[in-house]
Amino acid sequence: MIRTLNLTCSRCGKEISAQGHLHYQDDFSVQSFQDIKLVCDQCIADWKNKWQIADAKFEEHNYVLSVTITLQDGTVYKNMDCTPIEDTESVITGEDIPPEAQHELYKYYVAFAEEKESQQLKDCFFEKLEENKFSADITTNGGEHYEKLLFSVEEGYLKTEQDVPDYIMDGLVNAYKSYLAQEQMLSMSTQPAPRPPQRRAMPESQWNTGGGFGRNNKNPFGDF
Numbered sequence: 001m002i003r004t005l006n007l008t009c010s011r012c013g014k015e016i017s018a019q020g021h022l023h024y025q026d027d028f029s030v031q032s033f034q035d036i037k038l039v040c041d042q043c044i045a046d047w048k049n050k051w052q053i054a055d056a057k058f059e060e061h062n063y064v065l066s067v068t069i070t071l072q073d074g075t076v077y078k079n080m081d082c083t084p085i086e087d088t089e090s091v092i093t094g095e096d097i098p099p100e101a102q103h104e105l106y107k108y109y110v111a112f113a114e115e116k117e118s119q120q121l122k123d124c125f126f127e128k129l130e131e132n133k134f135s136a137d138i139t140t141n142g143g144e145h146y147e148k149l150l151f152s153v154e155e156g157y158l159k160t161e162q163d164v165p166d167y168i169m170d171g172l173v174n175a176y177k178s179y180l181a182q183e184q185m186l187s188m189s190t191q192p193a194p195r196p197p198q199r200r201a202m203p204e205s206q207w208n209t210g211g212g213f214g215r216n217n218k219n220p221f222g223d224f
């Protein structure tokens with residue numbers, strides 16, 4: 001059976017005059033050649049023209065990267081999942097983006113990644129002031145410095161006395177967690193498990209008659 005495919009653009013509906021090649025939309029639901037979604041040169045040009053990125057803001061939450069893109073025509077694409085591809089220096093998103101714009105997006109991503117790196121804590125030293133009260137000396141990779149930043153820990157929440165940016169707070173919480181883990185390890189290594197009581201009878205000559213059982217202890221057996 002021979003069929004005929006009308007060359008019409010699936011976007012604007014106009015007739016396509018093919019010259020050597022055809023553009024079509026990738027679509028996995030297309031089963032038959034007749035359902036193929038052709039796109040005309042003008043719609044391709046409009047699409048490329050539309051994707052002039054004015055701004056792109058990346059965010060990372062729980063290791064999931066998303067981006068909000070503003071185009072020069074004012075269109076905003078909010079919180080799109082995205083994946084940076086280092087090899088091709090491009091960023092892939094859920095939206096169909098021209099390769100030129102994918103490259104452009106990658107530049108924004110590199111700037112984001114560099115800023116994030118500079119905000120990581122390089123050093124963080126703690127001093128315990130009293131129970132649940134600490135001070136921290138913090139330096140970021142970018143050279144930002146906080147001297148004697150006071151914070152307290154109440155009901156599992158860490159609270160600083162002055163307002164700090166979120167990235168400082170995140171870094172501080174992580175550093176404090178490893179500080180706690182380290183303290184716990186140290187206290188475990190300096191406090192050996194209690195030994196079983198020694199009940200062996202000792203000759204009378206070896207009874208300790210003063211001190212020696214600890215700083216404040218006198219002869220534990222009283223005067224005799």
Ligand SMILES: [Zn+2]
Nearest residue numbers: 009012040043
């Ligand atoms: Zn068209």
